[in-house]
Amino acid sequence: MGTLIAGLLLFLGLHSVRVFADDWRTAMVGRMGLLPWKASYALVSLIGFVLIVIGYGEARQQAVVLWTPPLALRHLAMLLDLIAFVLVVAAYVPRNALKLKLKHPMVLGVKVWALAHLLSKGTLPAVLLFGAFLLWAIIDFRSLRQRPVAPAFAVSANPLATAVTVLLGLVAGFAFARWGHLALIGVAPLG
Template identity: 55%
Template sequence: MQWLVLGLILFLGVHSVRIVADDWRNQTIDRIGLGAWKAVYSLVSAVGLGLIIWGYGLARQSPDVLWTPPLGMRHAASLLTLVAFVLLVAAYVPGNAIKARLGHPMVLSVKLWAFAHLLSNGTLADVLLFGGFLAWAVLNYRAARRRTPAGRDDIDDEDDAMVTATRGSSMTATVATVVVGLGAWAVFAFWAHGVLIGVRPFG
């Protein structure tokens, strides 16, 4: 469990710099350069993510069950993750109305993904993993909403795809976003989740 916790501290910690120390981040970029900042950021993120995956895998071998969610929560989680996939795609498709309306679809996607998995899982490792990501997403969304488009968002390495809202939108881009999101969800839910995670949401 300690490796999972350490991974969460590293991964979510480096992704929280803009939330708790934006001025320090800007000063550090000015001092060491954007390339060096991105290199350190990417390295810490990769190490943290690796520890999260490894630590969660170890914790699943001898789970500490806190509660057993009712079967209906799996259906609720499936619906929420479907919406999360559409929001995730919306962060990257130019000109879609979802991003123009919400402004921060990737953070909202993480919120729904984490909340959905808290509904359908009841082990200590699940609470740490998904609860940690949910808390980060809530705080990050609030911080992103307070930031203005001016300043250094043009060089932001973790928020540039999910913070800058699209000013114009088209029906074609919006429909494409929904279709790709639904397709990606279907592939992951019916195949990739079982292959990668070892759990098949639909049996």
């Protein structure tokens, strides 16, 4: 489980720099330049992510079962995952109502995704992985909401953009549950 923990520390630690060390980040960007900072950030994030994937894969092989979730929670988790996909898509589609209303749909999507997996998994590695992501998303969302907001232009939601966001999120979520989850994680949520 050490590899999983190391990956979580690297990945989530780096993604928490704006929360806990924004002045340091600003100084590093000033010293390195924006592009080298982003490249370093991406490289360390990728290393952390790879460690998370490898560590979770290893830890799952001999996982301690803390509880066995009832079937109803697994069904609820599938619904929550679809919502998470819609929220993540909302972060990228311009002028959709979800993004304009929620401000940070990507972080909310991570929250919902992590909660869904905590509800449907009762093993120690799952609690560590998804609990860490949920805790990070809660802290990050709070931090984002406390930062000064740039002056907003008079942008109104586009109903078509909102419909496209929801449709793309649902299709992506269903496709991932049907095919991607099994291919990448080795578990078929839809049977």
